[in-house]
Amino acid sequence: MAAMLQPQIILLKEGTDTSQGKAQLVSNINACTAVADVVRTTLGPRGMDKLIHDDKGNVTISNDGATIMKLLDIFHPAAKILVDIAKSQDSEVGDGTTTVVLLAGEFLKEAKPFVEDGVHPQNLIRSYRTACYLAIEKIKELAVSIEGKSLEEKKSLLAKCAATTLSSKLIGGEKDFFASMVVDAVIAIGNDDRLNMIGIKKVPGGNMRDSFLVNGVAFKKTFSYAGFEQQPKKFLNPKILLLNIELELKSEKENAEIRLSDPSQYQSIVDAEWNIIYDKLDKCVKSGAKVVLSRLAIGDLATQYFADRDIFCAGRVAEEDLQRVAAATGGTVQTSVNNIIDEVLGTCEVFEEKQVGNERFNIFSGCPSGRTATIVLRGGADQFIEEAERSLHDAIMIVRRALKNSTVVAGGGAIDMEISRYLRQHARTIAGKSQLFINSYAKALEVIPRQLCDNAGFDATDVLNKLRQKHVLPSGEGASYGVDINTGGIADSFANFVWEPSVVKSNAINAATEAACLILSVDETVKNPKSESAQGEAAASAMAGRGRGRGRGMRRR
Numbered sequence: 296m297a298a299m300l301q302p303q304i305i306l307l308k309e310g311t312d313t314s315q316g317k318a319q320l321v322s323n324i325n326a327c328t329a330v331a332d333v334v335r336t337t338l339g340p341r342g343m344d345k346l347i348h349d350d351k352g353n354v355t356i357s358n359d360g361a362t363i364m365k366l367l368d369i370f371h372p373a374a375k376i377l378v379d380i381a382k383s384q385d386s387e388v389g390d391g392t393t394t395v396v397l398l399a400g401e402f403l404k405e406a407k408p409f410v411e412d413g414v415h416p417q418n419l420i421r422s423y424r425t426a427c428y429l430a431i432e433k434i435k436e437l438a439v440s441i442e443g444k445s446l447e448e449k450k451s452l453l454a455k456c457a458a459t460t461l462s463s464k465l466i467g468g469e470k471d472f473f474a475s476m477v478v479d480a481v482i483a484i485g486n487d488d489r490l491n492m493i494g495i496k497k498v499p500g501g502n503m504r505d506s507f508l509v510n511g512v513a514f515k516k517t518f519s520y521a522g523f524e525q526q527p528k529k530f531l532n533p534k535i536l537l538l539n540i541e542l543e544l545k546s547e548k549e550n551a552e553i554r555l556s557d558p559s560q561y562q563s564i565v566d567a568e569w570n571i572i573y574d575k576l577d578k579c580v581k582s583g584a585k586v587v588l589s590r591l592a593i594g595d596l597a598t599q600y601f602a603d604r605d606i607f608c609a610g611r612v613a614e615e616d617l618q619r620v621a622a623a624t625g626g627t628v629q630t631s632v633n634n635i636i637d638e639v640l641g642t643c644e645v646f647e648e649k650q651v652g653n654e655r656f657n658i659f660s661g662c663p664s665g666r667t668a669t670i671v672l673r674g675g676a677d678q679f680i681e682e683a684e685r686s687l688h689d690a691i692m693i694v695r696r697a698l699k700n701s702t703v704v705a706g707g708g709a710i711d712m713e714i715s716r717y718l719r720q721h722a723r724t725i726a727g728k729s730q731l732f733i734n735s736y737a738k739a740l741e742v743i744p745r746q747l748c749d750n751a752g753f754d755a756t757d758v759l760n761k762l763r764q765k766h767v768l769p770s771g772e773g774a775s776y777g778v779d780i781n782t783g784g785i786a787d788s789f790a791n792f793v794w795e796p797s798v799v800k801s802n803a804i805n806a807a808t809e810a811a812c813l814i815l816s817v818d819e820t821v822k823n824p825k826s827e828s829a830q831g832e833a834a835a836s837a838m839a840g841r842g843r844g845r846g847r848g849m850r851r852r
């Protein structure tokens with residue numbers, strides 16, 4: 296009888312945890328829908344904020360999908376993929392982070408009944424990819440160009456675009472004020488691709504409306520030696536010297552051991568040290584600079600020396616600020632004071648020190664190499680101002696994208712409804728199961744207007760019905776109708792300037808579809824007993840690796 300028994304094959308080490316098949320797929324889908332549920336309520340102008348705190352007492356209040364996802368420290372390997380797409384949406388286009396997570400969650404939710412019914416995931420994936428391609432083509436078709444308008448017209452259009460983004464944020468009450476500031480900042484840096492050319496400086500306290508834009512560089516006055524608090528300085532067209540050296544009287548006795556045979560020699564060493572520093576200071580003064588900035592310390596002796604000669608100096612300037620001053624004023628950072636020629640000095644129309652709240656700011660404006668701007672942000676508590684900074688960052692990204700790509704689509708769920716209608720119409724022309732899958736994809740897109748309504752307390756079914764009716768009008772005149780966040784009805788989003796750069800929408804749809812397809816293509820998770828702690832990350836990156844076509848990350852043994 297024993298000979299009849301099949302030999303048992305042991306593939307995996309004892310303690311290895313593996314789950315596979317339909318159950319695994321459904322569990323991954325559930326995890327992703329749970330993640331989408333977390334950010335769901337933050338969507339749109341009436342979205343709520345999340346307060347996240349850690350055991351160190353750090354508190355963050357945010358409405359930004361990427362920020363929330365980052366702080367949540369999600370462990371589930373499949374759900375981590377949603378964190379990744381939110382992050383990449385943030386870095387690629389700067390907005391639409393909640394949208395991308397919501398869409399991915401909804402695509403998966405729609406796929407779930409099919410998976411449970413035994414549909415092969417590859418069939419779903421194929422249809423989803425087709426639908427995504429069609430959706431993106433439709434966005435291109437519907438996008439409206441803002442090219443060819445005068446600067447003033449462009450500015451006002453872009454400001455409206457920025458205001459749409461800001462309206463869903465904590466600083467929504469002052470959206471017009473900040474929107475025009477953001478547009479001016481983006482236009483000031485022109486085609487420069489370096490985002491850090493727009494600095495945001497936060498000064499807690501005061502009123503939001505005290506925030507202002509500097510067409511140039513501004514940073515907080517650095518540490519200054521007591522007793523040298525001079526009157527705020529202001530220079531017109533000063534030469535600016537940028538250094539990366541210490542201007543301090545160095546007592547070498549701390550760094551070196553010097554043996555003297557005769558005590559009288561001691562004085563000569565002290566003299567030499569003084570000579571060295573005076574020589575350096577003299578060279579700085581002779582360069583003709585009126586402003587001296589250094590990345591490293593400028594000591595009290597040097598500060599006094601410069602003050603006596605009516606030269607402004609600041610030591611320990613942050614690397615980022617020094618680089619921005621260099622870029623704006625055309626100067627080059629020097630690592631030695633020998634041979635300072637005119638070409639390495641920067642200049643600007645006005646340098647001044649200005650009091651902002653309790654802080655004194657050094658401001659360089661009218662810079663010849665232009666291309667930099669700084670927003671000095673005021674108002675309220677630290678958490679508030681942190682969130683305000685994130686919101687401005689989103690708006691800056693939006694305006695830059697709109698300016699670069701020059702096309703926008705109607706927001707407020709209008710574009711989503713229109714693509715949804717288009718896909719349903721297209722599905723009717725397809726035979727077979729694919730029709731059902733594309734219909735589900737189309738239905739998933741409706742999550743955006745539905746959630747905008749839910750978050751505002753409107754009757755989503757009613758609003759969606761009205762929107763569907765509008766969007767099927769044969770004349771196409773209803774194509775830009777979306778949720779009217781003020782009345783609870785529907786309105787022409789385009790006419791109301793509720794716009795989104797088309798790239799935000801196409802990127803979000805593309806990334807969400809890819810994430811959903813990736814999750815649908817995983818049918819087994821293997822937990823390696825050796826790497827308990829690294830398990831989550833390993834599995835997530837293995838799955839991500841598969842998605843990028845780098846071969847199978849998790850191989851069945």
Ligand SMILES: Nc1ncnc2c1ncn2[C@@H]1O[C@H](COP(=O)(O)OP(=O)(O)O)[C@@H](O)[C@H]1O
Binds near residue numbers: 459708
């Ligand atoms: N005034 C408005 N009326 C209707 N919808 C709006 C309005 N302002 C923004 N929206 C919509 O809110 C959504 C963006 O919400 P937001 O919370 O910023 O999420 P995300 O992080 O995805 O950008 C977009 O679909 C946008 O069209």
